[in-house]
Amino acid sequence: MEIVRYADDPTQSWKSYLDQESWLNGFMGATLDNCSHCLKPSGVLAINIADVNSYEGSLEDDFVALANSKGFTHVETLTLLLSAMPGAKDKYGKHKSEPIFVFKNN
Secondary structure, X not given: OOOOOOOOOOOOHHHHOOOHHHHHHHHHHXXXXXXXXXXXXXXXXXXXXXXXXXXXXXXXXXXXXXXXXXOEXXXXXXXXXXXXXXXXXXXXXXXXXXXXXXXXXX
8 A cells, every 4th residue: 555645744653654454453443542532431423434545445435344343333324425526527527525424322
């Protein structure tokens, strides 16, 4: 996996997690642990995680599986419509969208 690099700051996750598995389990796993700790029991976590070309497999599926393994229950998936940009239509002529996964904290 080539990790997406948004910035060159020393705190960026791509500097600490050099491969896909360590990033998913280390960075995203720790993020889910923090969310679980901060949410009330039965609290709701809504998070926008979308597949990217640099991720081998499905980041969306792997994230949902990771969240479930951390004790979250996947309740539903909402659709986030992205801003219309010239040329941003997908092959079906619709504007792009990304999922928002909704989980309940157990």
